[in-house]
Each structure stands twice: as C-alpha cells, then as structure tokens.
Amino acid sequence: MAGNVWVVAEQWKGSVSDATYEALALGRDLAEGLGARLEAVLLGQGVRALADSLGRADAVLYVDHPALAEGTGEQTSRALAALAAERSPALILVPTTNVSWDLLGLLPARLGVPLVNFCRQATASGGAVEFSSLLYGGKMAATLTAGDGTVVVAVLPGVRPAEAGKGGPPPQVEEVAVAFEAGDGVRWLEYEEPEAGDVDITQQEFLVAVGRGISNEANVEVAEELAAALGGAVCGSRPVIDQGWLPLVRQVGKSGVTVKPRLYVAAGISGAPEHVEGMKDAELIVAVNTDPGAPIFSVAHYGIVEDATDVLEALAEAVSKRKG
Amino acid sequence: MKILVLMKMVPDIVEELEVAADGRSLDQEYLRFIVNERDEYALEQALLLKDRLQATVVVVAPEAPEVDDVLFTARAKGADRLIKVVGLPAGAGARVTATALAATLPGVDGVLPADLVLSGCQSIDDLDGFVAPLLAAALGLPYLGLVSRVAVDAEGGKALLSKEYAGGVMGRFELSLPALVGIQGCEKPPRYVPVAKVRAAIAAGGIEEVAAAGGAGVAPLEIAAMAKPEAAGHAEMLEGSARDVAEKVADILAARGLL
Amino acid sequence: MAQATVLETPDVTLDGLLATPAGRQLLSCIQCGTCAGTCPYGDFMRYTPRRLIGMLREGFIEEVLSTDDLLTCVTCYDCWAKCPRGLRLTDVLLPAVKEQVLLRLPEVPAELQSALANTMRYGNPMGESPRKRAAWVESAGVPVPILRDLGRPVDVLWIVECYAAYYPRGQDNARATARILHALGVDFAILGNEEKCAGECARLVGEKGLFDTLREQNLATYAKYEFGSLLTCDPHAFDAFAFVYPALGLAQPVDHTTPFVASRLDALRPRLTKDLGYKITYHDSCVLGRHNHMHDEPRRLLEAIPGVSLVEMTHNRDNTICCGGGGGGMWLDTFYKAKGYPRLSDRRVEEALATGADVLAVSCPYEVPRFEDSLKVLGGDDRMVVRDVMELVAEALAD
Numbered sequence: 001m002a003g004n005v006w007v008v009a010e011q012w013k014g015s016v017s018d019a020t021y022e023a024l025a026l027g028r029d030l031a032e033g034l035g036a037r038l039e040a041v042l043l044g045q046g047v048r049a050l051a052d053s054l055g056r057a058d059a060v061l062y063v064d065h066p067a068l069a070e071g072t073g074e075q076t077s078r079a080l081a082a083l084a085a086e087r088s089p090a091l092i093l094v095p096t097t098n099v100s101w102d103l104l105g106l107l108p109a110r111l112g113v114p115l116v117n118f119c120r121q122a123t124a125s126g127g128a129v130e131f132s133s134l135l136y137g138g139k140m141a142a143t144l145t146a147g148d149g150t151v152v153v154a155v156l157p158g159v160r161p162a163e164a165g166k167g168g169p170p171p172q173v174e175e176v177a178v179a180f181e182a183g184d185g186v187r188w189l190e191y192e193e194p195e196a197g198d199v200d201i202t203q204q205e206f207l208v209a210v211g212r213g214i215s216n217e218a219n220v221e222v223a224e225e226l227a228a229a230l231g232g233a234v235c236g237s238r239p240v241i242d243q244g245w246l247p248l249v250r251q252v253g254k255s256g257v258t259v260k261p262r263l264y265v266a267a268g269i270s271g272a273p274e275h276v277e278g279m280k281d282a283e284l285i286v287a288v289n290t291d292p293g294a295p296i297f298s299v300a301h302y303g304i305v306e307d308a309t310d311v312l313e314a315l316a317e318a319v320s321k322r323k324g
Numbered sequence: 325m326k327i328l329v330l331m332k333m334v335p336d337i338v339e340e341l342e343v344a345a346d347g348r349s350l351d352q353e354y355l356r357f358i359v360n361e362r363d364e365y366a367l368e369q370a371l372l373l374k375d376r377l378q379a380t381v382v383v384v385a386p387e388a389p390e391v392d393d394v395l396f397t398a399r400a401k402g403a404d405r406l407i408k409v410v411g412l413p414a415g416a417g418a419r420v421t422a423t424a425l426a427a428t429l430p431g432v433d434g435v436l437p438a439d440l441v442l443s444g445c446q447s448i449d450d451l452d453g454f455v456a457p458l459l460a461a462a463l464g465l466p467y468l469g470l471v472s473r474v475a476v477d478a479e480g481g482k483a484l485l486s487k488e489y490a491g492g493v494m495g496r497f498e499l500s501l502p503a504l505v506g507i508q509g510c511e512k513p514p515r516y517v518p519v520a521k522v523r524a525a526i527a528a529g530g531i532e533e534v535a536a537a538g539g540a541g542v543a544p545l546e547i548a549a550m551a552k553p554e555a556a557g558h559a560e561m562l563e564g565s566a567r568d569v570a571e572k573v574a575d576i577l578a579a580r581g582l583l
Numbered sequence: 584m585a586q587a588t589v590l591e592t593p594d595v596t597l598d599g600l601l602a603t604p605a606g607r608q609l610l611s612c613i614q615c616g617t618c619a620g621t622c623p624y625g626d627f628m629r630y631t632p633r634r635l636i637g638m639l640r641e642g643f644i645e646e647v648l649s650t651d652d653l654l655t656c657v658t659c660y661d662c663w664a665k666c667p668r669g670l671r672l673t674d675v676l677l678p679a680v681k682e683q684v685l686l687r688l689p690e691v692p693a694e695l696q697s698a699l700a701n702t703m704r705y706g707n708p709m710g711e712s713p714r715k716r717a718a719w720v721e722s723a724g725v726p727v728p729i730l731r732d733l734g735r736p737v738d739v740l741w742i743v744e745c746y747a748a749y750y751p752r753g754q755d756n757a758r759a760t761a762r763i764l765h766a767l768g769v770d771f772a773i774l775g776n777e778e779k780c781a782g783e784c785a786r787l788v789g790e791k792g793l794f795d796t797l798r799e800q801n802l803a804t805y806a807k808y809e810f811g812s813l814l815t816c817d818p819h820a821f822d823a824f825a826f827v828y829p830a831l832g833l834a835q836p837v838d839h840t841t842p843f844v845a846s847r848l849d850a851l852r853p854r855l856t857k858d859l860g861y862k863i864t865y866h867d868s869c870v871l872g873r874h875n876h877m878h879d880e881p882r883r884l885l886e887a888i889p890g891v892s893l894v895e896m897t898h899n900r901d902n903t904i905c906c907g908g909g910g911g912g913m914w915l916d917t918f919y920k921a922k923g924y925p926r927l928s929d930r931r932v933e934e935a936l937a938t939g940a941d942v943l944a945v946s947c948p949y950e951v952p953r954f955e956d957s958l959k960v961l962g963g964d965d966r967m968v969v970r971d972v973m974e975l976v977a978e979a980l981a982d
Binding site: 108139188206242256287298301303304310317321 | 487490492494495546577
Binding site for chain 2: 682685686688689690691693696699700703704705710711712714789790791792793795796
C-alpha cells in the first residue's frame with residue numbers, strides 16, 4: 001500500500017471535533033506501521049488557525065474555499081476527491097459523525113475507490129492494512145482487507161482516546177489550491193439550536209436513559225422517578241425520541257449529545273454503536289436489558305438481565321429508601 | 325410531481341445472528357430479513373409529500389427475502405407503483421447495489437427523471453458504503469443526508485430540508501430539484517396499515533420485475549472473518565429478581581458515594 | 584343470561600347487518616342504555632353501544648367510524664352480559680366497528696401499532712424471536728414435550744400463548760401448569776417455536792386481517808398433527824379456539840387450564856399436601872368468567888388447597904371489574920393515560936385490598952402484570968400478592 005495516511009480534520013462551527021483527534025491517533029499508528037507520513041486534511045473557509053491543534057500529524061493540507069465553509073458533503077467530497085486524485089493517499093480516515101456523514105457517503109463514489117465503513121480498529125503490517133468493522137447494530141465484527149489503491153475509512157468514535165491524537169507542536173501547513181466543481185445544488189441556509197428551557201443532560205451527574213425496551217411511553221415516568229430519587233434527569237436513545245416519548249434535547253448518541261455523568265443507568269437500551277458513542281465515558285454504567293447478548297453489556301460496568309421497567313421501579317424504591 | 329423511494333431489506337437482528345460455517349458470512353438458516361428502518365421513514369416522508377403535493381410515489385427495491393411483503397405494504401400505505409430489481413448477485417453490498425440501480429433505473433419507463441428521490445441514509449449492513457449517496461453520485465443528483473424534515477416548493481423547483489447534527493442542532497438546507505435525499509427521520513413515525521389492506525394489495529398483485537443492468541464497480545472488500553465482537557470488557561452481571569438487583573445496585577451506588 | 588356462541592362478522596352498514604342473524608338482532612336494540620351504564624369506561628366513551636346502534640340505524644355511522652373513540656372499549660363483555668336483549672355487542676358488533684375505525688385512523692397509537700406489527704411478524708406482541716418461544720421449558724422442572732419432536736399423537740395440545748411463553752411472570756404460570764399437568768399424568772405437548780398468537784385480542788381491537796392471517800397459519804400448523812383436544816392458559820385464546828376457529832375447520836374441543844384442572848380435582852386432591860394458609864380473593868376474568876360463566880371451577884380448585892380461605896370482592900362473578908387488558912387495552916395504556924382515563928386495574932385492586940386477603944388470584948395472563956402494577960401504585964404490595972390459580976395449586980403440590 002503506497003501513499004500517505006490522511007485524516008480528514010472535522011471542523012464545524014469553529015472547532016475541531018474530538019472524533020478528529022481519535023482518528024489522528026489511529027492514523028499515527030497506521031502511518032508508523034506503513035512507514036508513511038500522516039497528513040491532516042483541513043477543509044473550510046478562514047479556519048487555517050485550527051491547523052495548530054493537529055500536531056499529531058506530520059503536516060496539514062489546508063483547502064480554503066467558501067463552498068467548504070459548513071462542511072457540506074456535496075462540496076467537501078468534490079474538493080477532497082480532486083485533492084486525493086492528485087496526491088493518491090493510501091488511506092483517507094474520516095470520522096463518523098453527523099458532520100462528515102455525507103462526505104463518507106459521496107467521497108468513495110467521486111474518487112472511485114472502496115470505503116471501509118464502521119471501522120473500529122485497523123492495523124498495518126507488511127505494507128497492508130487489516131480493518132475490523134462493526135455490523136448489524138454492533139452484533140457482528142468483520143475482519144477485512146480492501147486491496148491496493150486508496151481506501152476511504154469511516155472511523156467509529158472511540159477507536160482511540162482523543163488525548164492520544166492531541167499534542168505535538170503546530171504542524172507545517174500547506175495551503176492547497178484545488179480545482180473542483182463547487183456546484184450549488186445544495187445550499188446551507190442556517191442552523192437551528194434546540195429549544196432551551198429543558199434540562200441540559202450534558203450537565204447532569206446522574207442520568208437514567210431509556211430505550212425501546214421500556215415498551216411504552218407511560219414507563220418513562222418510572223424512569224423519571226428513579227432520576228428524581230437520584231437527583232438527575234432522564235434521557236433516551238434514538239428510538240424513544242423518534243416515537244416522541246422524549247424531546248430531541250434528551251437524545252444521547254450520534255444525533256444527540258455526548259454525556260459523561262457519574263452514573264448512567266441504561267434501561268432497555270440495546271447498545272448500538274450510535275448510542276454507545278454518546279455515553280461510553282460515563283464513570284459508572286449500569287445496564288438493564290432482557291437480552292443477555294445486548295451489546296450494551298460490553299460497555300456497562302454492571303449488567304442486569306431483567307425487564308427494564310421492573311428494575312427501574314425497584315431501583316427507585318431502593319434508592320429513595322437509602323436516601324431517607 | 326414524482327417521488328421515488330428506494331427501500332432495501334437487511335438482516336433482522338431480533339433473531340440471534342450466527343456465523344456461517346465459512347466463518348465469513350451470516351448463517352442463513354434462521355436468518356430473516358426486515359425492511360431497513362430508515363427506508364420506512366423515507367416512505368413515510370414520501371407519503372406525506374404525496375398528500376401535500378398530489379405527487380405519485382414509486383417504490384423500488386432490490387430483490388431479497390421478504391421484499392414482496394414490504395412492497396405490498398408500501399402499496400397498501402399509498403404507493404402508486406412497485407418495482408423490484410432482480411438479478412443482483414447474492415450478497416451484493418451497497419456499492420454493487422447503487423451501481424446496478426444507477427445502470428438499471430434510467431431504462432425503466434416512467435421512473436426517471438423523478439423530482440425527488442428518498443432513501444434511508446444508513447442501514448445496519450452498510451459495510452462498503454451507503455446506498456443513497458452512492459446512487460446520488462452515480463446519477464449526478466445533488467445529495468444531502470441525515471435529513472429528518474422535508475418540505476417541497478414544487479414551483480420553485482427546490483426542497484427545504486432539516487439535517488440533524490449533534491446536540492439536537494438542525495441545519496436548514498435548500499436543494500435544487502431533482503435531488504436525492506438521505507432520510508434519517510420524519511416528522512412522524514411510519515404509519516400503520518391494517519393487515520387486511522396489505523392482503524388486498526397482495527391479492528391485487530402488480531410488482532413490476534426489472535432485470536438489473538450490469539455496471540463496473542470498484543474491487544469488493546475481502547472479508548477474512550466474521551464473528552461476534554469480543555468486547556474490550558464485559559459488565560459484571562447481577563443476578564436475582566428486580567428487587568434483589570435493585571438492592572445490589574443501591575449498595576454499589578452507596579459504596580461509591582453516589583447516594 | 585347471554586351465552587357465548589359461534590361467531591359471525593357482518594359488515595358495519597345497515598345492509599350488512601340486515602344480512603346476518605346477529606346483525607338483525609343488533610338492529611332490534613331498545614336503546615335502554617344498560618350497556619353504557621355498565622361499561623367501565625362508559626363515562627369516557629362518546630359512542631357507547633347504545634349510541635352506536637342508534638347512529639347506525641339513523642345513517643350516521645360514519646361519524647363514529649372516523650374517531651378513535653372506539654379504542655376506549657376494552658372488550659370486557661360487561662355490556663354483552665347485561666344487555667336485556669342479549670345483543671351480540673362485544674363479540675360481533677364492536678370488533679366489526681373497530682375494524683372500520685382502524686381502517687380510517689390517521690394514526691394508530693404507537694404501542695398498539697408496535698404490538699400488532701410484532702404479532703404479524705413474530706407471532707407475539709412483544710417482538711421477541713419465535714425461536715425463543717419455548718425457552719421457558721428448560722427451567723420447567725418437568726418434561727414438556729415439543730409436538731414436532733415427539734413424533735406421535737397426543738391427547739392434549741397445550742397452547743401456551745404469548746404472555747406465558749415470554750413474560751417472566753407468565754413463565755411462572757407456564758412452569759406451574761406444566762408441573763400440574765405432569766402430576767395429573769396428562770399426555771400433553773406444546774408446539775414450541777411453531778406456536779403463534781391465537782390472535783383474539785387483535786380481532787377484538789379491529790385488526791381482522793391480522794386475526795385471519797394468524798388463524799390460517801395456526802390451523803395449517805395444527806393440521807400437521809394429531810391431538811385430542813386443545814388446552815390453553817389464555818382465556819382470549821380459549822375464546823378464539825372455541826368460537827372463531829371452528830368456522831375454518833378446527834374440530835377439536837378446547838379447554839382452559841383452570842376448569843380443566845378443576846375437573847380432575849379428585850385425582851389431584853391427594854397430591855395437594857402443602858398447607859398454604861392464604862386468605863385468597865379470586866378475580867373473575869372477563870372472558871373465562873363473564874363471557875364463559877366459569878365461576879365455580881376456579882373457586883373449587885382454590886378451596887381444595889389446604890389452609891386456604893376464600894373471600895369475595897364486592898364485584899364478583901358476572902359483575903367482575905375488568906383489568907383493562909383485553910381487546911388491545913394491554914397496549915393502549917399510554918393512549919388512555921393521555922386521555923386522562925383512570926386505570927381499571929387500580930379500581931379492581933382497591934376492591935381486592937378492601938377484602939384484607941393475602942392473595943389476589945387470577946386466571947388470565949394479562950391480569951398478573953396489570954394487577955401487580957396497580958398493587959405497587961396503590962402501595963398494597965407489602966400486604967398482597969397476585970398469583971395465577973395454577974401457581975397456587977402448584978405451590979400446594981407435593982414434591
């Protein structure tokens with residue numbers, strides 16, 4: 001596998017994401033394993049200063065263009081495809097977050113190269129790279145290779161600690177002028193912040209999270225009782241927000257928020273990667289699920305195979321009694 | 325106005341997934357297939373737009389086990405035309421599917437050009453890519469994914485979309501039609517349709533079968549092995565009735581000064 | 584007194600009703616309002632049976648069919664039992680009307696939608712894998728043969744049904760029942776993974792297409808085997824097998840476990856050696872009790888247990904108060920709550936607590952979770968427990 005290892009630096013609303021540093025840490029290991037350079041690719045408008053924090057990379061390739069300002073995949077994929085066609089990197093690591101989602105979707109087609117999706121590990125040896133990807137809601141792991149030539153890799157959050165991708169002196173920045181067809185088929189208008197006035201779950205020390213396994217909306221109340229007893233708040237995984245049992249601001253995970261409370265009780269949550277990425281760093285995770293094979297049990301510190309609502313109820317009582 | 329909805333089947337993870345004897349693929353014996361959840365939201369969005377804009381809705385799906393039920397259910401919910409693409413190689417991934425659809429659909433009467441193409445922007449088996457954006461790129465349609473609200477200004481030839489970002493932030497975008505939109509959610513969950521209506525749709529029949537046209541693709545990914553993921557760790561399991569475990573958990577919390 | 588009989592399904596139009604005997608009978612309603620008065624949700628229902636029939640006769644039925652009001656009916660058979668003309672309200676009129684309502688509803692309440700979709704796809708409303716339907720057998724403590732593996736005819740095909748197969752408290756009932764059948768030397772088997780929901784509650788909530796599909800699938804499965812009779816612990820399944828499946832070919836008789844075991848009391852009595860010392864109040868279920876009038880059998884069984892004394896609640900036998908779970912009610916709690924309806928199971932448990940009994944005995948699997956919930960909510964779970972009759976009998980069984 002010839003060529004450098006690239007990491008797409010995900011910048012949005014003026015800052016570089018944690019997922020970028022995680023990908024840089026992985027990129028560093030792969031670059032070393034391949035005997036290649038690690039280059040961070042920064043796309044945007046007027047964000048050159050963000051390159052300073054990408055010190056784990058040997059260099060930063062910076063593309064400045066108005067069409068790239070909001071990181072819209074339609075444009076970033078064209079710019080990146082043009083750049084990659086010139087430079088032929090071995091790997092293009094892209095963080096898997098909402099910001100880069102469309103880039104991951106479009107880049108492989110524009111560049112005519114394979115994509116390895118949902119990558120949670122990659123190792124380089126003997127000039128080749130072996131990937132491990134999670135499939136089927138986290139229930140299966142596939143070990144695979146992608147052949148020679150450039151490969152785009154969608155890096156799952158948590159693949160490395162973000163800290164391992166930080167540090168190092170501000171890297172050399174090469175501002176590159178890339179010719180690409182910007183197009184105006186997709187136009188960003190504005191961002192809408194979520195309605196305030198509700199609880200900010202990222203500030204809570206105790207979170208009781210509910211998923212599909214609580215069976216119905218009425219049982220959210222049981223979670224509220226436990227949250228109240230603990231002095232915290234209720235949050236949820238995507239399915240309960242989709243159903244309207246909790247408002248969007250309570251969603252933990254990919255399209256929601258990342259939380260790091262002292263206690264996270266996951267009730268009736270299967271533990272699919274999109275949720276886990278939002279809560280895996282909680283100090284203490286207690287998970288309840290009727291399926292002993294639920295992926296959440298790999299992330300939790302304590303696990304209970306029981307009906308979620310029953311346990312929430314019993315726990316609310318037990319906690320209230322202890323607190324007097 | 326014409327709306328095309330792409331749907332596909334994925335393994336149903338309600339069933340235990342097992343690895344086949346070859347060690348590299350899913351065991352098929354008890355495997356069932358279910359419609360990709362995000363595609364159901366795409367269909368729901370299309371049906372809402374159909375009501376609002378008097379549009380026609382064409383549903384296309386690659387052949388797979390249990391796909392006929394999904395197509396007939398779409399008809400029962402209000403889809404106008406059902407197309408099944410047959411002849412795709414077994415185990416075709418997202419790349420092959422998107423390339424085949426891009427080669428096939430232009431040759432089917434009355435399908436393209438569509439004003440709007442909707443499809444789920446992800447599924448649980450997208451190892452080698454997401455079908456929706458791959459198809460958009462192949463068809464040369466502007467694309468936006470992770471969309472959970474769609475409004476259409478038919479006269480102005482554009483769609484107004486809300487795209488999901490972290491933390492509940494929504495990005496508002498405008499797309500020039502024709503376009504392909506990757507759906508993540510919808511303003512309401514997918515509607516229910518009584519079984520009697522689905523049975524009536526099945527009895528009426530009417531799924532058009534279309535042979536997949538070929539297309540060159542990229543070299544496929546080589547799966548060396550598939551296995552249940554080894555967890556980096558595993559939870560310490562607490563046994564007993566709900567009451568028992570609640571006491572145990574309360575003990576643990578108290579010991580850590582969390583109460 | 585109204586008698587349960589075999590079912591017809593007329594169209595909900597004047598012509599449709601005139602075309603069947605049950606339908607013509609419905610049109611002879613005298614508008615007395617007893618149905619509305621006895622309905623547990625009568626205060627909340629806009630279109631009680633009386634009003635429904637009145638509007639049908641006057642040509643205004645479409646107004647009824649375009650609302651979600653009929654989802655309030657929990658098919659408790661109270662109106663059916665009390666109607667002075669014996670009109671086929673709960674078993675004929677209401678499901679037919681609800682079928683039309685479901686066809687018109689712009690949005691089906693999420694929990695109900697989930698239960699129906701799961702039942703269609705997985706054969707159970709929980710959405711659990713069909714392959715786990717017999718998982719409870721491993722811990723039964725006695726042999727529970729699977730008919731397909733047995734390879735011979737059996738006397739009794741025991742249809743365990745969804746809640747007993749998948750819910751922990753239901754599985755307690757299943758294991759108890761297995762022990763009792765074993766102690767009685769009954770030649771029985773279960774279908775295991777081949778079993779699917781009988782579909783009666785889907786039928787009662789108006790999902791006739793789902794019921795018809797399940798009935799077809801189940802009859803095809805049963806037809807593969809030879810068995811003398813059906814047995815079930817689920818009163819709703821009992822109704823389906825007794826009154827609706829025969830029209831499409833089910834020839835074998837069906838029993839519910841409680842009267843089945845009660846009729847073998849002489850053989851069982853010597854084995855009931857443990858003194859339980861419980862004061863028990865028995866809750867008559869809407870289907871086993873009010874619809875099928877099987878009031879004495881469970882009481883005889885309970886009285887045969889050493890140390891048991893029975894005390895009656897205020898509303899008993901045909902006057903029993905519904906737990907709220909039938910006819911889709913099991914999956915409409917959120918819907919009822921949003922409308923501000925009280926929980927029927929709370930009312931019933933209050934009556935139970937007033938008797939001072941230690942145990943609230945039931946014989947329908949919906950009742951256990953619903954009454955246990957209410958006990959907790961009412962703070963009575965420190966002085967009363969809910970047990971199925973089978974659990975109590977098994978508890979008294981010698982080892």
